[in-house]
Amino acid sequence: MITSNTKENIRNFQDDTEEKKAIQFEDFRREVLNDYKLAHLSRQMSLLARREVLSGKAKFGIFGDGKEIAQIAMARQFKEGDWRSGYYRDQTFMLATGMTTPKQFFAMLYGETRTELNPDNGGRSMNNHFGSRLIDPDGNWINQAENKNTSSDISPTGGQMPRLVGLALASKLYREQPELNHLKSFSKNGNEVAFGTIGDASTSEGLFFETMNAAAVLQIPMAVSVWDDGYGISVPVDLQTVKASISKALKGFEKQKGDAGGILIFEGFGWDYAGLCQMYEEGIRKCREEHVPVLFHVKELTQPTGHSTSGSHERYKPKERLEWEKEKDGLLQMHKWILETKLADEATLNRLETEAQEEAQAAQKEAFREIMTPIREEKTQLIEMIRTKKMRLPFMGRRTDQCHN
Amino acid sequence: MPEYSEDAPLVPGREIIRDNFDALFAKDPRILTLGEDTGKLGDVNRTLEGLQEKYGEWRVRDTGIHEATIVGEGIGLALRGLRPITEIQYFDYLLYTLHVISDDVATTHYRTKGGQKVPLIIRTRGHRLEGIWHSGSPLSMVINSVRGVHVCVPRDMTRAAGMYNTLLAGEDPALIIEPLNGYRIREKQPSNFGEFRIPLGIPEVLTEGTDVTLVTYGSCVRIAQEAITQLRETGISVELIDVQTLLPFDTKGIILNSLKKTNRIVFFDEDVPGGATAYMLQKVIEEQGGFYYLDDKPVTVTAKDHRPAYGTDGDYFSNPNAEDVYEAVYDMMGVAYPEKFPPIY
Structure with missing residues (x-):
């Protein structure tokens, strides 16, 4: 098992000249600050969307708060042609890869039915249920090799695992079977990684063990991230998983030197931006090149707003745990790390946080305006029809102007 | 084809x-x-x-x-x-x-x-x-x-x-x-392997008949064929239909057309009572409007309300057989023509 836990700089700048090093450093700094802002944008979206549900403007909400940093680190390795099969905590990953936008996130929350506004599910699924539009209106496949692809999410957790095996297996076939070489819009030599995400508690499902075993036998580019926030709704990890750790539990699956099968296991901490970036860079490179399955166990994640809008985590998490979650919040830890490494000052970070909040609010307002506009128009039309007595009431078989008699 | x-x-x-x-x-x-x-x-x-x-x-x-x-x-x-x-x-x-x-x-x-x-x-x-x-x-x-x-x-x-x-x-x-x-x-043995296509949602009328429409699928087709051979000897003409696909189900109303002719219908399979036969019944009687062409109540012939037993006797009584199909059709004809088809028992 490779444990990634670092406070060191995540890049070695090995260019020879000071000038080149300075440019590289500036690029790196910009990337980090973009990531910081994105993490806050996603958090603000979660907070705002929760408010929209609790105030009655949307029906239900389930969010990815507390998982932002790890998903940003993972997204850095996600390339064109790659696939995701995940679940409803992945909004930050979807934003970071460019597969969704803040406005689409809110359109999904409101149950928007127009696919040009809610391309992921057109109102058929709850929020945070993503799915790339893989076929055109005539039913033909679009070019997958040049796009980033996400298979369509389903709510029953664990259910994303079986299809993930197939998505990874396809890369194996495209690499091993020369007679498939002509299918260039689907693969480039099988270089595509299938990224899976699953909550720690859902790893208790039989589907998880069944599919991890199959992947270990098949040796396919399947990269599974386990988001471990210590709970499955109210049930803590020690009641879910042997040794209270999925990476410890899967020790026997680990590929050792000389083994034909097996998986690589990485461990990281959900608040450790630099360590997570390193972990994903190394793990995904091996997965892509060698077609070896990888498990990333991301521990010490938090869930600031609880499982969903249907409940409150204050009911089952002890006070100490709630305090710990505040302290270990990935956003706070990244803030501290940026200041410690002197990548930016407090004022810069505050400005980015404000910008993120404003962007989230603007996206929410616009998405709400878009869903309400046709409803308001129809309401106006209806009132007008009633007012001008042009409407026939079908159950009476009479015109409204006759109803008064 | x-x-x-x-x-x-x-x-x-x-x-x-x-x-x-x-x-x-x-x-x-x-x-x-x-x-x-x-x-x-x-x-x-x-x-x-x-x-x-x-x-x-x-x-x-x-x-x-x-x-x-x-x-x-x-x-x-x-x-x-x-x-x-x-x-x-x-x-x-x-x-x-x-x-x-x-x-x-x-x-x-x-x-x-x-x-x-x-x-x-x-x-x-x-x-x-x-x-x-x-x-x-x-x-x-x-x-x-x-x-x-x-x-x-x-x-x-x-x-x-x-x-x-x-x-x-x-x-x-x-x-x-x-x-x-x-x-x-x-x-x-067909000569055009890989080419011939069986359409979905199109039942096949395997035997034409005038008295009763018998609807089934899969392995039950052979059992139904055995039963209708015996029924023919008794003077009962059965129209046998293989639905071929349950989803989609008879998109052209072929079963209804048969019922319009026979006015009697039996749905037969080896699922539980109220199982896929009830599904077929709902499709034909309610959705296709078969109700209006019935001279007698529609009948289902199925397995029993338990999983089939392994022992030979248990298997015989658990699963529907040609005898069960024969009896269901014969009894139906007995309602219409009691003198011609008196009760077996």
Whole structure:
């Protein structure tokens, strides 16, 4: 098992000249600050969307708060042609890869039915249920090799695992079977990684063990991230998983030197931006090149707003745990790390946080305006029809102007 | 439709399936199959005999015993442009992956509002063997949980092969349940393997008749044929219809047209009472409007409210037989013509 836990700089700048090093450093700094802002944008979206549900403007909400940093680190390795099969905590990953936008996130929350506004599910699924539009209106496949692809999410957790095996297996076939070489819009030599995400508690499902075993036998580019926030709704990890750790539990699956099968296991901490970036860079490179399955166990994640809008985590998490979650919040830890490494000052970070909040609010307002506009128009039309007595009431078989008699 | 040369031999059903897959695999490199004992053995019923040697270990592949993953592999491969045919060794094991088919395969096109498709074929075999887990056909369990997936129930291997050809010409997900006792029964060998197509949603009238319409599918077709031969000797003319696919179901109203002629109808299968026969009854009597053409109450002939027993007597009483079909039809005629068809007992 490779444990990634670092406070060191995540890049070695090995260019020879000071000038080149300075440019590289500036690029790196910009990337980090973009990531910081994105993490806050996603958090603000979660907070705002929760408010929209609790105030009655949307029906239900389930969010990815507390998982932002790890998903940003993972997204850095996600390339064109790659696939995701995940679940409803992945909004930050979807934003970071460019597969969704803040406005689409809110359109999904409101149950928007127009696919040009809610391309992921057109109102058929709850929020945070993503799915790339893989076929055109005539039913033909679009070019997958040049796009980033996400298979369509389903709510029953664990259910994303079986299809993930197939998505990874396809890369194996495209690499091993020369007679498939002509299918260039689907693969480039099988270089595509299938990224899976699953909550720690859902790893208790039989589907998880069944599919991890199959992947270990098949040796396919399947990269599974386990988001471990210590709970499955109210049930803590020690009641879910042997040794209270999925990476410890899967020790026997680990590929050792000389083994034909097996998986690589990485461990990281959900608040450790630099360590997570390193972990994903190394793990995904091996997965892509060698077609070896990888498990990333991301521990010490938090869930600031609880499982969903249907409940409150204050009911089952002890006070100490709630305090710990505040302290270990990935956003706070990244803030501290940026200041410690002197990548930016407090004022810069505050400005980015404000910008993120404003962007989230603007996206929410616009998405709400878009869903309400046709409803308001129809309401106006209806009132007008009633007012001008042009409407026939079908159950009476009479015109409204006759109803008064 | 299947074409036959003048001297077409009668060959075991498994060879028809095998030769049809051979033609399909040769034609399209995207087609592959995977499942338990699928590769080296060529399926426990030898319907893929020799195909791994011919097409390689990745295209005709052995898997572990993990039905949910088998179907999952099929979903992923289908999403990425390939044409997988995933094997569930026996119909009974479908339960171990029914959640995957129901939650994922069946809803993909719907839940993305037409943004994704899963051109996956799930292949299995069932009906009329022996015992609690290897007999019976809980079709209602399947059709009521996988709306969005075609469910094909061919009566023989020529029909099954024609359905594979149809499904591979399209891109919808489908489940095919081959009749397990049909692999050794000889059928006339078609000459156009990989080409002939059996349409979905179109029942076939196998025997024309005037007194009663008898609707069934799969292995029950042969039992029904046995019963109607005896009924004919008694002077009762039965119109036998094989529905061929349960989802979609009789999209042209062929069963209703038959009922308009006979005014009496029996639905027959080996699911539980109120199972797939109730589904067919609802389709024909309520949806197609068959109610208005009935001279007598519609009847269902099914297995019993328990899983079939293994012992020979228990099996006989658990599963419906030609005698049960005979009695149901005869009794119905007795209502209309009591003097001509007096009670048997």
